[in-house]
Amino acid sequence: MDDENTFIEFMEANSELLKNHLISVRGSLPERAREFMRNRGMSFVENMELPKGKGGGEFCISSITGGSTPTVSETSAQPAEEEDIYGDRYSYQDPPLMIVEKALRSGQYIEYDGSVLLMERMNSGAKVAALGSVIALNRMEGDISSVGDCIVVPSTKRGNILFHGRKIENDMLKYGLNRISFVNDEIVIQPLSKKEFI
Amino acid sequence: MSKVIAVISGKGGVGKTTSTANIGLGIAMNMKQCVVVDFDIGQRNLDMILGLENRVVYDMVQVMDSEATLDQALIRSKTNRNLYFLPASQTKDKSVLDSEKIEELLGELRKRFEYVILDAPAGIESGFEHTIEFADAAIVVVNPEVSSIRDSDRAIGILDSKSKKALEGGEVEKYLIINRYNPEMVEKEEMLASEDILEILSVDLLGIVPEDKGVIDASNKGLPIIMNEKSEAGKAYMRIAKRLCGNKVPIEEPKVKKRGLVGKLKGMFS
Numbered sequence: 205m206d207d208e209n210t211f212i213e214f215m216e217a218n219s220e221l222l223k224n225h226l227i228s229v230r231g232s233l234p235e236r237a238r239e240f241m242r243n244r245g246m247s248f249v250e251n252m253e254l255p256k257g258k259g260g261g262e263f264c265i266s267s268i269t270g271g272s273t274p275t276v277s278e279t280s281a282q283p284a285e286e287e288d289i290y291g292d293r294y295s296y297q298d299p300p301l302m303i304v305e306k307a308l309r310s311g312q313y314i315e316y317d318g319s320v321l322l323m324e325r326m327n328s329g330a331k332v333a334a335l336g337s338v339i340a341l342n343r344m345e346g347d348i349s350s351v352g353d354c355i356v357v358p359s360t361k362r363g364n365i366l367f368h369g370r371k372i373e374n375d376m377l378k379y380g381l382n383r384i385s386f387v388n389d390e391i392v393i394q395p396l397s398k399k400e401f402i
Numbered sequence: 403m404s405k406v407i408a409v410i411s412g413k414g415g416v417g418k419t420t421s422t423a424n425i426g427l428g429i430a431m432n433m434k435q436c437v438v439v440d441f442d443i444g445q446r447n448l449d450m451i452l453g454l455e456n457r458v459v460y461d462m463v464q465v466m467d468s469e470a471t472l473d474q475a476l477i478r479s480k481t482n483r484n485l486y487f488l489p490a491s492q493t494k495d496k497s498v499l500d501s502e503k504i505e506e507l508l509g510e511l512r513k514r515f516e517y518v519i520l521d522a523p524a525g526i527e528s529g530f531e532h533t534i535e536f537a538d539a540a541i542v543v544v545n546p547e548v549s550s551i552r553d554s555d556r557a558i559g560i561l562d563s564k565s566k567k568a569l570e571g572g573e574v575e576k577y578l579i580i581n582r583y584n585p586e587m588v589e590k591e592e593m594l595a596s597e598d599i600l601e602i603l604s605v606d607l608l609g610i611v612p613e614d615k616g617v618i619d620a621s622n623k624g625l626p627i628i629m630n631e632k633s634e635a636g637k638a639y640m641r642i643a644k645r646l647c648g649n650k651v652p653i654e655e656p657k658v659k660k661r662g663l664v665g666k667l668k669g670m671f672s
Contacts, residue, residue, distance in 0.1 A: 307604055309559035310552045311526075327602055329552050343601075 208234050219244045226301065226321065247301050249323060299336075308332070308346060319352055328362050341381075354385035356396060367391060404512035407519050407646075408441075408537040410561065412553030414524030416545045417581040420621055421611070421639070422521040423451040424628040425541070428643025429517050430485035431628070437476070437515045440490035441533040442523040443499065449489050453480060453624020463491040466503040472510055481629065486515070496529035508536050517646070526560055534565045539575035542605055545582050546594040551602055558603065577608035579642065584613045585656045596655060609642035611635050612656035 215222070215237075227248040233241075241248050299318035310329025314320060319336030322344075330346035332338055337352035345362040348355060355367050358381055365372040367384050370391060376382075379395035386392070409425070411418045419442070426438035439462065440448040449455040457477045460470035465488075472488075479485035488511075491498070511518045522533035534540060540561055544554045558576060567574045580596055587593035596610055614635035620627040628639040634656065644651045 309562075310555040311559050325602070325604075327552070327555050328548070329556060 208237055211237055212240050215241060215244070215246070219246065222246060247303070249303060249305075249321070301336075307342075326363075354383050356381055356383050358382070404516055404518060405538050406508055406512065406536060407517065407539045407541060408522050408534045408561075409519060409541045409543060410522045410530065410534065410554075410557050411524065411543045411550070412526060412555075412557035413545075413550045416543050416550050417611075417617075418524070418543045419447050419451055419521050420617060420626075421541070421543045421579055421581060422519055423448060423621075424626045424636075424639035425643055425646065426487075426517075426519045427452075427479070427482060427485055427626050428628050428640050429519070429646060430479065430482040431640070432643055432647040432649075433484060434517055434647055435484050435515045436517040436519065437486040437488060437511055438519045438521065439488040439511070441520050441529060443490045443529060444492065444495045445523065446490045446492045448521050449477075449487065450624060451621045451626065452487055454487055454489075455624070458489045461489045461491040462507065463494055463498050466500070466507055467498075472507075481625070496523065496527065496532075499529065499532045501532065501535060504532055505536055526557055530557070531560065531564055534561050534574070536566055537561075537574055538567070539577065541577050541579055541608060542603070543579045543581050544599060544603070546580060546584075546588070546596075546599060548594070551594070551599060555603060558605065576605045578603060578605040579608050580610045582613045583610045583656050585658045589658050607653055608645060609638055609653065610655060611638040611642075 223244065223246055225247070227241075227246060229248055229250045232250050233248075299316075301318060302314070302316050302320045303323065304314065304320065305323045307324040308314070308322065308326045308330035310327050312330045314332045314334070316332075316334045317336070318334065320332055320334045320338050322332070322338070322340040322342065325343040326332070326340055326346040326348075328345040331349075332346070333349040335351055337354045337356070338348050338350040339356040340348065340358065341356075342358070344357050344360045347364040347366075348357065349366040351368050355365060355372075357363065357365065357377060359377045359379065360374055363374060365374075365384070368386075368391075372384055372391070372393070376393050378393075381396040383394050383396050384391060385394075409418055409422045422438055426436050429436040438448060438452070440446050441462075442448075443463065449458050454477050460475040462475065464470040465472050465475045475488055477487045477489070479487065508518060520533050520537065523529040542554050542558060544550050561574055561576065562568050565574045578600065580599055583596065584593055588595050596607070600607055612634045614627065614633055616630060616633050617627045617635050620630065620633075626639075627633050627636040628643070630636045638654070641651045641654065
């Protein structure tokens with residue numbers, strides 16, 4: 205859409221439909237449109253680039269509550285306690301999606317009750333522990349731990365992935381983007397297929 | 403306007419102090435007033451690399467504690483009149499550093515010098531945090547190996563979150579020096595290439611210093627390699643210094659040297 209007003213009208217008309225989705229915008233939004241979407245609690249990313257290879261392109265992540273929390277602060281690298289991740293908090297209602305727009309550097313640590321979307325690279329020594337899903341769209345060489353619906357990661361040689369406490373071997377990640385999830389109580393790794401793209 | 407630049411690495415032994423000495427001297431050779439400050443309290447080395455160890459009488463901690471004046475502690479370089487050196491204390495430890503006193507000292511140095519270069523200690527402890535606290539910019543020295551890169555990445559993360567500029571919502575300028583780069587090893591894929599390192603660290607490249615056996619000899623003699631006009635490492639440091647002084651100097655990636663027949667024969671028996 206070239207016209208700002210048309211875009212806002214479209215979003216207003218479809219806000220109920222779109223508010224539980226992550227909206228990927230090609231190009232940059234004008235500030236007024238950004239403000240409108242934030243006020244409506246919509247999650248969105250701009251100029252998102254996915255890794256090349258089997259299974260890439262724009263996609264929509266369903267069932268994620270709107271809103272965004274884009275900042276990450278430097279923390280002391282204290283490992284999360286097991287009970288914190290797998291304890292009572294798992295039954296909480298989904299908190300907003302955390303969108304991390306900067307590279308995660310060694311020693312930076314995110315511990316979050318909801319789902320986390322990493323837009324930039326995750327370096328060796330960085331860590332994300334989430335009760336929701338974790339989606340890493342760029343190079344991933346850090347530690348990811350998730351007890352959510354899925355982990356989405358590119359293939360990696362140095363990454364360290366734990367899905368519901370189970371170690372995922374890196375040589376099993378063969379696709380451009382790999383979706384690690386449960387199918388019939390078994391962990392399955394699938395390419396993020398084009399059918400799932402918008 | 404004066405600029406405070408911290409030279410950091412995270413990991414020890416990557417050539418941080420050697421780089422500080424060469425950059426400081428290079429800036430001075432470009433006719434700028436420069437002071438290099440050794441922030442490695444308890445493990446002073448910069449004095450030796452600059453060939454000034456026998457001139458140290460007072461140190462930075464004594465200045466901060468008003469036991470000596472700044473003029474008494476500052477040492478003028480033997481090789482360049484534009485370069486001064488402020489030594490670290492060798493008998494005390496990092497716990498003596500205090501933010502207020504450091505800010506006051508750096509304020510005094512800013513008034514006198516165009517460039518204030520701080521040689522940070524290795525690691526990410528309090529000594530490191532004090533070095534980056536009031537810096538306007540940081541030079542990250544890294545070796546093309548994974549452990550050095552990870553430690554530098556960690557140091558950059560702390561710089562971006564704990565420096566005064568970062569706490570005020572700004573960002574400390576960051577530049578990268580890739581030290582001990584060996585193009586032969588890169589060609590054989592035994593060493594990380596510069597573009598891989600830049601992709602991981604996401605920092606502007608200030609220069610690439612090739613591996614050069616002459617650096618150790620120069621450091622041992624207290625004559626920084628930048629003084630040797632034939633040395634490839636020395637030339638690389640001079641280009642870095644010129645860039646820091648605002649000159650547009652293209653980045654030169656070290657290339658594999660083509661060997662003649664004699665060189666090839668030597669290589670076969672080495």
